[in-house]
Amino acid sequence: MSAADVGALAGYAAPAHSAPLPMRVARATWRFAKAKPLGAIGAVIIAIMVIMAVFAPMIATHDYRRTNARQKLQTPSGEHWFGTDQLGRDLFSRVVYGARVSLMVGFMGTFLGVLFGSVIGLVSGYLGGWVDSILMRFVDAVQAFPGLILALAIVAALGPGLTKAFIAISITLLARPARVVRGSVLGAKATPWVEAARTVGASDLRIMFRHILPNVMAPIIVLASLVLGIAILIEASLSYLGLGVQPPTPAWGSMLNQASSGFFETYPHLALIPGIAISLAVFAFNLFGDALRDVLDPRLRGS
Amino acid sequence: MQTYIIRRVLSYIPVLILVSLFTFFILRVIPGDALVSMMGERQGMNSEEMKAARAELGLDRPVIVQYLSWMGNGLRGDWGDSFWLHKPVTSAIADTFPTSVQLGLMAFVITAIVAVPIGILSAVKQDTWMDYAGRLFAISFLSIPGFFIAILSIVYMAKWFGWIPPRGAFSPFTETSQNLQQMIFPAIILGLTFSASTTRIVRTTMLEVLREDYIRTARAKGLKERGVVWRHALKNAMIPVVTYWGVSITALITGSVLIEVVYGLNGMGRLSVDAINQRDWPVVQTVILFIVLTTLFINLAIDLLYGVLDPRIQLS
Numbered sequence: 093m094s095a096a097d098v099g100a101l102a103g104y105a106a107p108a109h110s111a112p113l114p115m116r117v118a119r120a121t122w123r124f125a126k127a128k129p130l131g132a133i134g135a136v137i138i139a140i141m142v143i144m145a146v147f148a149p150m151i152a153t154h155d156y157r158r159t160n161a162r163q164k165l166q167t168p169s170g171e172h173w174f175g176t177d178q179l180g181r182d183l184f185s186r187v188v189y190g191a192r193v194s195l196m197v198g199f200m201g202t203f204l205g206v207l208f209g210s211v212i213g214l215v216s217g218y219l220g221g222w223v224d225s226i227l228m229r230f231v232d233a234v235q236a237f238p239g240l241i242l243a244l245a246i247v248a249a250l251g252p253g254l255t256k257a258f259i260a261i262s263i264t265l266l267a268r269p270a271r272v273v274r275g276s277v278l279g280a281k282a283t284p285w286v287e288a289a290r291t292v293g294a295s296d297l298r299i300m301f302r303h304i305l306p307n308v309m310a311p312i313i314v315l316a317s318l319v320l321g322i323a324i325l326i327e328a329s330l331s332y333l334g335l336g337v338q339p340p341t342p343a344w345g346s347m348l349n350q351a352s353s354g355f356f357e358t359y360p361h362l363a364l365i366p367g368i369a370i371s372l373a374v375f376a377f378n379l380f381g382d383a384l385r386d387v388l389d390p391r392l393r394g395s
Numbered sequence: 396m397q398t399y400i401i402r403r404v405l406s407y408i409p410v411l412i413l414v415s416l417f418t419f420f421i422l423r424v425i426p427g428d429a430l431v432s433m434m435g436e437r438q439g440m441n442s443e444e445m446k447a448a449r450a451e452l453g454l455d456r457p458v459i460v461q462y463l464s465w466m467g468n469g470l471r472g473d474w475g476d477s478f479w480l481h482k483p484v485t486s487a488i489a490d491t492f493p494t495s496v497q498l499g500l501m502a503f504v505i506t507a508i509v510a511v512p513i514g515i516l517s518a519v520k521q522d523t524w525m526d527y528a529g530r531l532f533a534i535s536f537l538s539i540p541g542f543f544i545a546i547l548s549i550v551y552m553a554k555w556f557g558w559i560p561p562r563g564a565f566s567p568f569t570e571t572s573q574n575l576q577q578m579i580f581p582a583i584i585l586g587l588t589f590s591a592s593t594t595r596i597v598r599t600t601m602l603e604v605l606r607e608d609y610i611r612t613a614r615a616k617g618l619k620e621r622g623v624v625w626r627h628a629l630k631n632a633m634i635p636v637v638t639y640w641g642v643s644i645t646a647l648i649t650g651s652v653l654i655e656v657v658y659g660l661n662g663m664g665r666l667s668v669d670a671i672n673q674r675d676w677p678v679v680q681t682v683i684l685f686i687v688l689t690t691l692f693i694n695l696a697i698d699l700l701y702g703v704l705d706p707r708i709q710l711s
Contacts, residue, residue, distance in 0.1 A: 233413035236687040238648035241667055245679060248671040249421045325540055329653055332542060333668060352546045352657075357554065367543040375538035382534075 124387065131383020137376035145191040154182035156189045157340045167361065174365050177350065183362070186342040187369050193336070193343040194373055197254060198324040201261030205323070206316045208262060209269025214308075216270070217277030218300050228274075235267035243326055247335045254337050261326050269315050276308035283307075310388045317381035321374040328370045344370045400695070407691045414687045418680045419462050465680070475677035477670070484681045487666060490564075492685075495662035497567055497574075498582055498651055503640075505586025506593050511629075511636075513590070514597025518605065519624060529594060536591035542653035544584050549657065552580070564661045581651075581658045588650050589643075596639045600632040607631075634704055641697035644690050 111119070125132035144151055153173065159181055166176040174183035216227040234242070246260035280286060281304070289303045330336040331345030339346070344366040351362035446455070454461075465475060474484040517529030552558045565574040604610065605628055613623045652664030659665070663682060670678035 229409050229413060232410045233417065233687075235642075236410060236414060236645070236690050237683070238645040238652070238686060238690075240649040240652050241664075241683060241686065244668065244671050245418060245683065246421060248674070248679075249423075321538065328540055329542065332653065333656070333672075348543065348546065352550075357550050360550065363543075363546055363550075367540070367547070370543065371539040374540075375534065378534055378538055 124383070128383035128387065130379050131387075134376040134379030134381075134383065137372060138380060141191050141195060141373055141376070144188050145195045148188050148192055152182075152185035152188045154185045156181060156185040156342055158182075167359070175359070175361050177347070177362060183347075183365055186347060187344070187365060190342045190344045190347060190366065190369065191373075193254065193331070193341065194324055194327055194370070197258045197261065197327040197336070198320050198373075198377075201258040201265065201323040201327070202316050202320045204258065204262035205265030205319065206269045206312060209266035210273045210305075210308075210312055212266065213270040213273025213275075214277055214300055214305065217274035218281060218296065218304065224274075227270075231267045231270045234263065237264070239264040239322070240326060240329055243330060244333070244335065247330060252330075252335045252338055254341075257327060257330055257336050258323075260330070261323050264326065265319055265323060268319070269312065272311050272315055273308055276311055277304055280304045280307050314381070314385045314388050317377065317384045320381065321377040324370065324373050324377065400699070403695055403698070407688075410691065411684065411688065415466065415680070415684050416462070418683045419465065420458065422674075422676050422679060423458050423461075465677075469681070474681045477678045478675045479670075479673050480675075480678070484677050487678055488663065488682060488685055491661055491663045491666045493567075494564070494578075494660055495648075495651060495655070495664060498578060498585065498655070498660065498662060499647055501578060501582035502585035502589055502647065502651070505583055506589045509586065510590035510593035511597055514594045515601055515624065515629065515632075517594065517598040518601035521602065529598065533591045533594040533598075536587050537595075540653075541584050541588040541650050542657050544587075545581065545654050545657040548580050548584065560658060562659050577658070577660070581654045581660060585647070585650050585654055589647055592643065592646070593636065593639065596636050597632065600635045601628060604628045604632045630704065634701065637697055637700060637704065641694045644693050648686060648690070 125135075160176070168175045174187060176182055177186070212227050212231065216224045216231075242264045243257075243260040246263060247256055250256040250259065286299060286303055289299050294303070327336060327343070328345035328348070331343035332349045334346065334349065336345055337343045347366035348363055348370070351359075351366070456464075468475065472485075476483050477487055480487055513529045513532060517526045520526050549560070552560075560577050560580065561573050562577075565577060567574045567578075605624075610623060610628055613627045614620075618627075648664070651662065652668060654660075655662040655664040656668055663686065667679060667682045667686075669675075670682065
């Protein structure tokens, strides 16, 4: 979904005939930034982190794996911007590469969670009856789990690693999208356009994916942006417990864990830097998600 | 009322069965079982001994038989023995449950003391510096992971004040002072984290309620603003807040897991993390089932509380 579509959903887009697409995207973005300055700040932080993650090899000043016994536990300097850890690895480079893990797991976990949840909600709301009952009991069961414990159990079963972490996170997150989509589908099902589609003989699948899904996209997008912060927090918790991405790949959570095993009392920057990175990422997604919610779907306010 | 409670409790049965099936089978997806992770302890077992040990733990039977015997024995009160702690799972839960309950309750009290006033103030003084401060408080604690604050608090307490929280298990009744020393900071951190989301809900519902007709009426008849806010608005604004507390019990438990780990508290969160790490399946599956059961009953209690908060709500 492009920014223009987001703008269009918000009722912000200029008339379709007026300007070429890039202009319309730029205008919609500018209006969003002017209406929601905090959301724009969030978006800028997210953009910086995405750039860090994508171009990590170019941005990192050192090899994140290279240990150096003579340069261990250094405080921030011109050579090592964030200092070095107990093995002499450059912290700045590790934080940059850590953005990859955090964002990758956050985005993929959210995407899959919202995807699974939306499909469940769509099928459940559209078909109703016993299918609805069974799917909703499943959603109840998932929601009754404390998120982190469910993610821990799944990761314990599948084994640690990047892919497994975001699969685990997606399962813990699917309940809310399922409920929201189911609710929206129940509303959309009763509308004239769905009835019209049914009258002309459209199949259930066609009605679900061509006629109902586009109409419940706004709450799905809003929910996804709000859930991203939670996904990043769960990823950080998993890697803090050593069940996320495995070394030597750096993750912010595991950096925090290494720091808290002793060195950090004398070298607080070891824990402060990854901790601040996690907080800043979650903070940015929260700001952006809130703004997007206000613009796209005021009904979700307070949820 | 009675039929309502019975119906609700009955509706928990399918959820609990699903949860138990889900945890039981997911824990057995992988080839490596508890025995493999115990190898570190009993080095040099040959395959014959492994087989015997597996049979002793009941791990050689088909999974479905294991599940049925676990549930069958469980319903008779025997939830099996921990592979690692060498004691029944039920006593492992009994040892750790009180700490978690105490932590949860203390955090909840702190949430109520902190979040409700901030949320109200934020709504009443909308778009002033107080509102912005309240919202900044909320979004900050929503973003900073509780376990990060916990790590910082331990280190800086030690560094600046030379104070280290006591380790070990202390009864809140007989060793109150040590117990509180140990619990107060985890409870504050958990409480602040939980306050963040609560503040936002209090603020939004309060804003909505303050626009209602009966609030205008209350003001029109000359009630003081304080009376309008605290007597008329707050009571109605609390209903969505209480609902939120009910559904986010799981979030409170999630938050407490890592705080228990960081502070070394003897609670169920740490028990489950340790058990998951050691592939101690009897503990993991039973603890999860127990936590889910507790969550469901807390939600039931909250639904019953609605009737007290709002006489218009009829449970049926």
